[in-house]
Amino acid sequence: xxxxxxxxxxxxxxxxxxxxxxxxxxxxxxxxxxxxxxxxxxxxxxxxxxxxxxxxxxxxxxxxxxxxxxxxxxxxxxxxxxxxxxxxxxxxxxxxxxxxxxxxxxxxxxxxxxxxxxxxxxxxxxxxxxxxxxxxxxxxxxxxxxxxxxxxxxxxxxxxxxxxxxxxxxxxxxxxxxxxxxxxxxxxxxxxxxxxxxxxxxxxxxxxxxxxxxxxxxxxxxxxxxxxxxxxxxxxxxxxxxxxxxxxxxxxxxxxxxxxxxxxxxxxxxxxxxxxxxxxxxxxxxxxxxxxxxxxxxxxxxxxxxxxxxxxxxxxxxxxxxxxxxxxxxxxxxxxxxxxxxxxxxxxxxxxxxxxxxxxxxxxxxxxxxxxxxxxxxxxxxxxxxxxxxxxxxxxxxxxxxxxxxxxxxxxxxxxxxxxxxxxxxxxxxxxxxxxxxxxxxxxxxxxxxxxxxxxxxxxxxxxxxxxxxxxxxxxxxxxxxxxxxxxxxxxxxxxxxxxxxxxxxxxxxxxxxxxxxxxxxxxxxxxxxxxxxxxxxxxxxxxxxxxxxxxxxxxxxxxxxxxxxxxxxxxxxxxxxxxxxxxxxxxxxxxxxxxxxxxxxxxxxxxxxxxxxxxxxxxxxxxxxxxxxxxxxxxxxxxxxxxxxxxxxxxxxxxxxxxxxxxxxxxxxxxxxxxxxxxxxxxxxxxxxxxxxxxxxxxxxxxxxxxxxxxxxxxxxxxxxxxxxxxxxxxxxxxxxxxxxxxxxxxxxxxxxxxxxxxxxxxxxxxxxxxxxxxxxxxxxxxxxxxxxxxxxxxx
DNA sequence: ATAGGGTTAG
Numbered sequence: 024x025x026x027x028x029x030x031x032x033x034x035x036x037x038x039x040x041x042x043x044x045x046x047x048x049x050x051x052x053x054x055x056x057x058x059x060x061x062x063x064x065x066x067x068x069x070x071x072x073x074x075x076x077x078x079x080x081x082x083x084x085x086x087x088x089x090x091x092x093x094x095x096x097x098x099x100x101x102x103x104x105x106x107x108x109x110x111x112x113x114x115x116x117x118x119x120x121x122x123x124x125x126x127x128x129x130x131x132x133x134x135x136x137x138x139x140x141x142x143x144x145x146x147x148x149x150x151x152x153x154x155x156x157x158x159x160x161x162x163x164x165x166x167x168x169x170x171x172x173x174x175x176x177x178x179x180x181x182x183x184x185x186x187x188x189x190x191x192x193x194x195x196x197x198x199x200x201x202x203x204x205x206x207x208x209x210x211x212x213x214x215x216x217x218x219x220x221x222x223x224x225x226x227x228x229x230x231x232x233x234x235x236x237x238x239x240x241x242x243x244x245x246x247x248x249x250x251x252x253x254x255x256x257x258x259x260x261x262x263x264x265x266x267x268x269x270x271x272x273x274x275x276x277x278x279x280x281x282x283x284x285x286x287x288x289x290x291x292x293x294x295x296x297x298x299x300x301x302x303x304x305x306x307x308x309x310x311x312x313x314x315x316x317x318x319x320x321x322x323x324x325x326x327x328x329x330x331x332x333x334x335x336x337x338x339x340x341x342x343x344x345x346x347x348x349x350x351x352x353x354x355x356x357x358x359x360x361x362x363x364x365x366x367x368x369x370x371x372x373x374x375x376x377x378x379x380x381x382x383x384x385x386x387x388x389x390x391x392x393x394x395x396x397x398x399x400x401x402x403x404x405x406x407x408x409x410x411x412x413x414x415x416x417x418x419x420x421x422x423x424x425x426x427x428x429x430x431x432x433x434x435x436x437x438x439x440x441x442x443x444x445x446x447x448x449x450x451x452x453x454x455x456x457x458x459x460x461x462x463x464x465x466x467x468x469x470x471x472x473x474x475x476x477x478x479x480x481x482x483x484x485x486x487x488x489x490x491x492x493x494x495x496x497x498x499x500x501x502x503x504x505x506x507x508x509x510x511x512x513x514x515x516x517x518x519x520x521x522x523x524x525x526x527x528x529x530x531x532x533x534x535x536x537x538x539x540x541x542x543x544x545x546x547x548x549x550x551x552x553x554x555x556x557x558x559x560x561x562x563x564x565x566x567x568x569x570x571x572x573x574x575x576x577x578x579x580x581x582x583x584x585x586x587x588x589x590x591x592x593x594x595x596x597x598x599x600x601x602x603x604x605x606x607x608x609x610x611x612x613x614x615x616x617x618x619x620x621x622x623x624x625x626x627x628x629x630x631x632x633x634x635x636x637x638x639x640x641x642x643x644x645x646x647x648x649x650x651x652x653x654x655x656x657x658x659x660x661x662x663x664x665x666x667x668x669x670x671x672x673x674x675x676x677x678x679x680x681x682x683x684x685x686x687x688x689x690x691x692x693x694x695x696x697x698x699x700x701x702x703x704x705x706x707x708x709x710x711x712x713x714x715x716x717x718x719x720x721x722x723x724x725x726x727x728x729x730x731x732x733x734x735x736x737x738x739x740x741x742x743x744x745x746x747x748x749x750x751x752x753x754x755x756x757x758x759x760x761x762x763x764x765x766x767x768x769x770x771x772x773x774x775x776x777x778x779x780x781x782x783x784x785x786x787x788x789x790x791x792x793x794x795x796x797x798x799x800x801x802x803x804x805x806x807x808x809x810x811x812x813x814x815x816x817x818x819x820x
Numbered sequence: 821a822t823a824g825g826g827t828t829a830g
Contacts, residue, residue, distance in 0.1 A: 168821080172821095200821075201821050202821090203821090204821045204822055205821065205822095207822080208822080234821095235822080236821055236822050237821095237822085238822090239821095239822045239823070240821080240822050240823095241822095242822090242823090243822065243823065265822095266823085267822055267823050268822090268823085269823085270822095270823040270824070271822075271823045272823090273823085273824095274823065274824065275823090300823090300824095301824080302823055302824045303823085303824080304824085305824045305825075306823075306824045306825095307824090308824085308825095309824060309825065310824095312825095335824095335825095336825075337824055337825045338824085338825085339825090340825045340826055341824075341825055341826090343825095343826080344825080344826065347826095376825095378826090379825065379826050380826085381826090382826045382827070383825080383826050384826095385826090385827090386826065386827065387826095410826095411827080412826055412827045413826090413827085414827085415826095415827040415828080416826075416827050417827095418827090419827060419828070420827095422828095446827085446828090447827095447828065448827045448828045449827075449828085450828080451827090451828035451829060452827080452828060454828090454829085455828080455829075481828080483829090484828055484829060485828085485829085486829095487828095487829045487830070488828075488829050488830095489829095490829090490830085491829065491830070513829095513830095514830080515829055515830045516829090516830080517830085518829095518830040519829075519830045520830090521830085522830060523830095548830095550830055551830080553830090554830070
């Protein structure tokens with residue numbers, strides 16, 4: 024079933040709004056009666072006609088009217104403007120193309136270029152530039168600034184600098200302030216300091232530095248190139264500063280990660296009595312949101328409203344992202360209401376702004392775990408109006424909140440029913456969904472899509488997701504290959520690979536990667552150590568783990584956090600050193616959270632320590648954990664001690680406190696897709712065969728010495744009866760199905776949503792002795808490789 | 821003519 028979702032075909036690229044592409048189909052209204060002379064006495068098109076002209080039909084009428092009266096140079100210009108003003112750029116281009124070069128005014132070309140910079144940056148602006156030259160129209164000092172600006176829209180092009188040089192050298196044009204102000208964002212977007220400095224020098228030499236616009240653009244350019252100190256120098260040297268200068272500096276600091284500097288400058292604005300405008304407030308709100316400090320963002324919002332300013336679309340979007348990052352549902356809803364009110368009476372709303380709001384709302388609701396509401400909003404946006412962000416926000420919402428299947432469904436819908444191409448964000452989200460499911464085949468298809476498309480600088484992000492996907496889908500070697508082929512790696516890349524080795528029980532490999540990571544000059548952080556400790560724990564490398572834990576602060580300056588203590592409890596606990604684990608918890612410098620007690624409880628289950636288990640469970644109940652795992656673990660501990668009365672008490676307690684046991688389920692990655700089994704599941708059409716094979720398998724392995732461990736009977740079924748139910752656990756059904764359908768020697772891949780039960784683990788071990796398939800079982804904690812009657816976990820699970 | 825906005829990883 025799943026396979027059909029992802030027939031990832033070659034990307035269907037839309038030609039975009041490339042007006043040029045439409046040229047050949049454009050009906051051209053042109054008369055050869057054009058008088059080339061600009062000195063006509065015929066009146067120009069009245070300005071009022073422009074303003075009223077909203078539709079193409081109206082523009083064509085004006086064109087006709089002018090034709091009848093005899094088109095002149097001025098009229099040509101006007102008609103071009105009319106076409107531009109009602110978005111009919113192709114008509115405007117066609118008109119200019121058919122105009123004799125001597126009559127086609129450069130100003131019309133400039134107007135066209137300016138417009139295309141706004142809508143489809145480089146492509147059209149540059150094409151138009153070349154086209155006008157080809158048609159014999161020479162660029163002037165107004166042409167270059169906008170073409171250069173367009174170059175900045177597409178990174179990695181050094182064209183902007185070349186054009187600037189051509190403008191000053193070849194054409195000997197003296198750029199004015201406007202030119203500079205348009206070149207600078209280009210060099211900022213390119214992160215091209217050399218060009219920026221060149222322009223800066225030019226401005227100083229030509230006395231243009233006094234211009235506030237130039238100064239502001241310089242501040243912005245330096246800040247965007249990451250050199251805030253140079254930005255600050257320019258800012259301080261400016262003779263005249265307006266609110267834009269301050270805003271540029273504040274956001275410059277914020278975006279360079281120098282948040283405290285940004286804030287203190289914002290405060291300074293108050294002291295200096297610079298009146299903050301809506302951009303200032305919005306920038307500060309956005310800065311808080313980007314640093315996941317949503318409540319402070321809300322605070323600033325209230326201050327803004329107290330100062331008498333009303334939010335605009337951008338403010339609302341920033342605010343939504345603030346609510347999203349801290350999961351502030353009530354405030355998010357309030358913002359939603361506000362947006363509705365604003366949307367209803369907003370005249371100045373640009374097209375596309377409402378979509379941005381919708382996207383922000385979808386993101387906010389998914390981050391607040393309100394997937395239903397998010398979905399309703401998503402569905403309310405017409406499919407042709409959705410853009411890649413709309414899709415990604417919804418897909419990502421599902422991927423991050425456990426509904427990976429829905430994420431994949433939605434992705435396939437996007438691929439099949441729209442012309443929207445996924446970007447790096449979308450790919451990351453869909454890979455996350457694959458990781459969840461262990462959906463190797465879909466993951467591989469996504470990988471091939473990645474190889475066929477250019478993701479540029481975002482490739483690092485995507486590759487990191489691929490490493491995770493391959494690790495969690497049972498193919499660490501493929502993860503390693505991705506890692507090896509990466510041109511650029513960051514600490515996430517290294518840590519992901521380590522985590523991969525860790526979950527496959529390859530502790531030594533993980534530690535080797537850790538050393539290599541240090542050798543590569545990357546500093547391990549808190550997450551890295553969680554992964555290291557986890558790897559040690561699953562490989563039974565207790566002494567190694569203790570050494571890393573004890574050194575992480577001394578040697579690497581990473582202070583152990585609750586997660587690290589939980590890892591240590593897990594590490595010691597699995598190794599049977601329960602007293603040491605308990606002592607460690609007592610000595611913790613912070614309050615232990617539920618993950619710590621769950622680790623202890625799990626260890627007590629493995630080592631059948633009822634007393635300590637009860638203690639851990641009692642501490643957990645104090646934390647009001649609604650996690651069913653706690654109850655199940657304790658119940659299993661009691662069952663292990665044959666204390667059936669206590670087992671049934673737990674059951675009552677669960678009912679009393681309304682805790683539902685998550686149903687255990689397992690799924691198999693088969694040739695035809697994914698097949699899912701629940702405990703005691705008879706829904707599969709081959710159920711009869713599956714149960715018969717399972718029964719045969721049990722008989723067979725009993726002969727090899729297998730003894731059912733009925734203590735685990737309660738792990739997966741909600742019935743108090745034991746015995747037969749043990750053989751209906753979802754992972755056993757999945758195994759039987761996989762053996763039934765697999766070809767000789769193929770690897771069997773099974774995933775289970777909970778921890779694998781002890782009896783099933785034993786069964787898998789025995790079965791691997793009697794079949795020639797390697798069996799890969801992933802549970803909620805790690806991977807088990809069963810082969811020739813043994814498991815890679817060596818008991819550390 | 822310059823400043824602010826939505827989706828991604830260990």
